[in-house]
Amino acid sequence: MQAITPFLWFDAQAEEAATYYVSVFDDSAITGISRYPENTPGPAGSVMTVQFMLKGQEFTALNGGPEFDFTPAVSLYVHCKDQDEVDRYWDALLDGGRSQSCGWVTDRFGMTWQIVPDRLSELLADPDPGRANRAMQAMLKMDKIEIKTLEDAANAA
DSSP, rough: OOOOOOOEEEEHHHHHHHHHHHHHHHSEEEEEEEOOOOTTOOOTTSSEEEEETTTEEEEEEOOOOOOOOOOSSEEEEEEEEEEHHHHHHHHHHOOOTOGGGEEEOTTSOEEEEEEHHHHHHHHHHHHHHHHHHHHHHHHHHHHOOHHHHHHHHHHOO
């Protein structure tokens, strides 16, 4: 068991969200479901929590009611090895959601994700500040991050 597990509060769609998330990411699974007992805040027998793993990271989702919503102040950062991964995760999480700038997307459940190729970090850490700045300026104009566009910008003289 990991020392810290993200705990996600949903109104009533914890199981639907967890099922969706495990379908998006390889090496992922729902690992447990608990149900509300009698005389508790939720309807008896309805899903209370869903434990799931995404690529080895444990999460718990709660059906806690409408009191709280997600905000982009907390997001899930997805490291992508190449453009194919960026495209796959972006397209899946954007389905029913909305895009934001700089590789951020809010999914249909309100959770915000950062879909970022590892190449972006490499370019932003370039020892040549001009290359790093050109990559940053290109990234600031994007919603979904395009690696080739970043590289072309960094390489421009």
